[in-house]
Each structure stands twice: as structure tokens, then as C-alpha cells.
Amino acid sequence: MYLLSQTPSIADHYLSELRNIQVQQDRMRFRRNIERIGSILAYEISKSLSYKTEKVETPLGTAPSRKLLKPVVLSTVLRAGLPMHQGFLSVFDQADNAFIGAYRGHNLMDDEFEVEMDYITSPDLTGKTLILMDPMLATGKSMEKAYHALLRFGMPAQTHIAAVLASTDGVQYLQERIPQCRLWLGAIDEGLNEQYYIVPGLGDAGDLSFGEK
Ligand SMILES: O=P(O)(O)OC[C@H]1O[C@H](OP(=O)(O)OP(=O)(O)O)[C@H](O)[C@@H]1O
Ligand SMILES: O=c1cc[nH]c(=O)[nH]1
Numbered sequence: 001m002y003l004l005s006q007t008p009s010i011a012d013h014y015l016s017e018l019r020n021i022q023v024q025q026d027r028m029r030f031r032r033n034i035e036r037i038g039s040i041l042a043y044e045i046s047k048s049l050s051y052k053t054e055k056v057e058t059p060l061g062t063a064p065s066r067k068l069l070k071p072v073v074l075s076t077v078l079r080a081g082l083p084m085h086q087g088f089l090s091v092f093d094q095a096d097n098a099f100i101g102a103y104r105g106h107n108l109m110d111d112e113f114e115v116e117m118d119y120i121t122s123p124d125l126t127g128k129t130l131i132l133m134d135p136m137l138a139t140g141k142s143m144e145k146a147y148h149a150l151l152r153f154g155m156p157a158q159t160h161i162a163a164v165l166a167s168t169d170g171v172q173y174l175q176e177r178i179p180q181c182r183l184w185l186g187a188i189d190e191g192l193n194e195q196y197y198i199v200p201g202l203g204d205a206g207d208l209s210f211g212e213k
């Protein structure tokens, strides 16, 4: 597991703004900060990927260079994932893209919820590098369900899962159920409240980005 907050950086400043109840009223800044952390995580993931070496022709000669070995597919859970997706896409600009419509459907009988999925689209994933992202990893149910739903589009060579903010429970949930996926996280908070929101967290990332549902 990679944890961005382990090393102090400008990403901490972006995360502090994301959490701040006053600053987060500025929806554009909120989306932009999610996007910026997305780009940083994308860069960190890029260091773990494989590259082929080839020569590139410059106006003055030829230079050795590296190119990504395998195609990357960026996959995002709607809605809150959209700004993060944009941040990843600015790094992996040639990537193909997958989208999953998922939301927490509440069971009226108790406080539990099931993740409802009503839309999924993806290119063939066979042999590719899949990066699945969602800014919030709370219980981990959305991410796990999204991953398994994506497998019907083919088995990726490797899967990376990225989140801006995760809960300890969510991390454990994914590590137990899909240990083959590598986790890339901005920060981890200890708590989950009765509604399964991350505490102290930042609130509802989808609502803060796009307005209340
Ligand atoms: O780890 P989990 O417990 O599954 O929770 C995380 C999910 O919950 C949020 O989505 P939400 O249902 O609020 O939808 P939204 O993005 O449309 O706001 C968030 O964006 C994740 O997708
Ligand atoms: O804390 C949380 C949990 C799920 N979704 C969010 O947006 N925030």
C-alpha cells in the first residue's frame, strides 16, 4: 500500500483545504483539489509501471527514451470520482476510460446499505493496466463491487486502486477481499460514523463537488 501523507508535501495542503468546512464551500476549489491529488497519485503510480525503451528522433539527433509498456485504462465511480478522473487523465493522457454508476442504496429496515450499480461501460481490459479510482474509500463496498463488475470486460494484467481519503476499515475490507489490487491512498482516517461516513473525513465528496442529490 502506498500512502501519500506519509511524506509531508503540498498534497497535505490540498487535503487540508478539502477537509476545511469553510474552504470547501468553494465548489470549484474543492473539485480542483481532488483533481490535483488525483494527478499526484497518478504520477506516483506511474513510477511502478513498466516501460519499454526506444529511440526518439529529435531535431538534432536521436535520444534514448521510455514509453509505457502496457495500455492504461482509467476507471471511475460516479459521481464523486469525476474530478479525480480528470486529474488522472491529465497524467495518463492517452488512456482509455471506464465509468461505473454506483450509489449507496439504503435498506429502510436498518442502517445497512447495499451499493447499487446501474451503469457500467469499459473497453476490453485484457492484459491492460487498470486504475480504479474513487476519492472516498469508506466501507470499501463500492470499490470492491466496481472492481468485480469490471472483470466482465476482461482480466487486467494488474489493477491499482486509488483514493484521496480512506478509512481503516475500508482498507482492511479491500486487502482481505481483493489483495491482488495495489492500493494508492492520499490519507487514512480512523473512523466511520453510523452512516458509514469517514470521520473526521471531509463530508460527502459527491455533494461538495456537484451539489446535494
Ligand atoms: O466505500 P463506500 O462505503 O462504498 O463509500 C464510498 C462511496 O460513497 C460515495 O458515493 P455516494 O454514494 O455518496 O455517491 P456520489 O458520488 O454520487 O455522491 C463515494 O463517492 C464512494 O463512491
Ligand atoms: O465519508 C464519506 C463516505 C462516503 N462518501 C463520501 O463522500 N464521504
Ligand SMILES: [Mg+2]
Pocket (backbone or CB within 6 Å): 080, 204, 205, 206, 207
Ligand atoms: Mg456522495
